[in-house]
Amino acid sequence: MRLCADVGGSFIDIAAFDGDARILWRRKTATPVGDWAAFVAAFADAVQAVPCDSVSIATAGLVDPTSGKVTSANIPCIDGRALARDLSAALAQPVRVVNDADAFVLAEAAMGVGQGHERVFGIILGTGVGGGLVERGRIVSGAGGIGGEWGHGQVIHASPVAANAMPVFPCGCGRHGCLDTIGSARGLERLHRFLHGVDADSIAITRGAEAGNAKAYATVAWFCDLIGGSIAMLLHAVSATIVPVGGGLANATGLIAALDARVRANLLTPVATPVVVPGRLGDEAGLIGAFVAGK
Ligand SMILES: [Zn+2]
Numbered sequence: 001m002r003l004c005a006d007v008g009g010s011f012i013d014i015a016a017f018d019g020d021a022r023i024l025w026r027r028k029t030a031t032p033v034g035d036w037a038a039f040v041a042a043f044a045d046a047v048q049a050v051p052c053d054s055v056s057i058a059t060a061g062l063v064d065p066t067s068g069k070v071t072s073a074n075i076p077c078i079d080g081r082a083l084a085r086d087l088s089a090a091l092a093q094p095v096r097v098v099n100d101a102d103a104f105v106l107a108e109a110a111m112g113v114g115q116g117h118e119r120v121f122g123i124i125l126g127t128g129v130g131g132g133l134v135e136r137g138r139i140v141s142g143a144g145g146i147g148g149e150w151g152h153g154q155v156i157h158a159s160p161v162a163a164n165a166m167p168v169f170p171c172g173c174g175r176h177g178c179l180d181t182i183g184s185a186r187g188l189e190r191l192h193r194f195l196h197g198v199d200a201d202s203i204a205i206t207r208g209a210e211a212g213n214a215k216a217y218a219t220v221a222w223f224c225d226l227i228g229g230s231i232a233m234l235l236h237a238v239s240a241t242i243v244p245v246g247g248g249l250a251n252a253t254g255l256i257a258a259l260d261a262r263v264r265a266n267l268l269t270p271v272a273t274p275v276v277v278p279g280r281l282g283d284e285a286g287l288i289g290a291f292v293a294g295k
Pocket of ligand 1: 174180
């Protein structure tokens with residue numbers, strides 16, 4: 001059996017898989033974000049409960065493919081640590097670690113909506129914007145593990161004639177106008193405030209748009225306009241043919257359908273079937289991605 005885990009800022013979801021990718025045992029515990037000894041203990045307890053021959057982890061944060069070091073602002077006890085090496089030494093087991101967005105895409109490519117596609121470009125529309133590129137069943141990690149991350153780099157600039165016409169928000173990466181600032185659930189809320197001067201959460205906006213609320217509909221339409229072109233451009237550049245969507249906005253079926261229409265309208269080669277689609281594996285995608293990565 002193989003022990004697989006999906007490590008997030010709130011929970012560690014650990015499961016034991018058999019060789020046919022079936023989950024035989026599963027446990028969810030709070031992530032001890034600031035306590036390395038407790039972090040190791042969460043895995044040591046699982047290894048004791050379920051005898052296994054290797055451990056595979058999908059984690060929030062970048063994973064440098066060369067040094068193995070993790071960069072994770074939300075989980076300080078693994079930030080800057082060569083997680084696979086250190087956990088392997090503590091557990092006396094081989095340990096593999098991948099980024100959780102990459103794991104999501106790997107899972108959807110292998111067992112979800114990306115099956116049969118040579119290149120899968122998956123996107124996470126959650127608190128922020130994330131993504132990953134999988135080519136022929138392999139994660140394209142890129143330098144520093146940044147492969148598939150499409151949320152940063154300035155895409156929105158203030159108009160030279162009407163400075164407040166475009167929402168040039170500061171980004172957590174230190175730049176301004178990154179796609180991350182308008183492309184996520186928080187971004188949708190920022191756009192709504194910018195357009196209409198009122199606060200609403202992303203669920204209220206997406207449901208309002210589906211119910212015919214004109215303001216919410218305008219926000220969703222602008223959101224799809226702003227990020228749809230970027231997604232189409234990426235699909236041209238990397239020759240990916242399917243975009244599984246994860247994160248909270250993946251549940252907003254109306255928004256995803258509108259985004260898909262916007263992306264397909266921008267594709268140079270017409271496609272008759274949906275390209276941007278919600279992932280199929282739900283909250284097991286990270287675990288399954290860890291399983292596939294550890295093969
Ligand atoms: Zn940024």
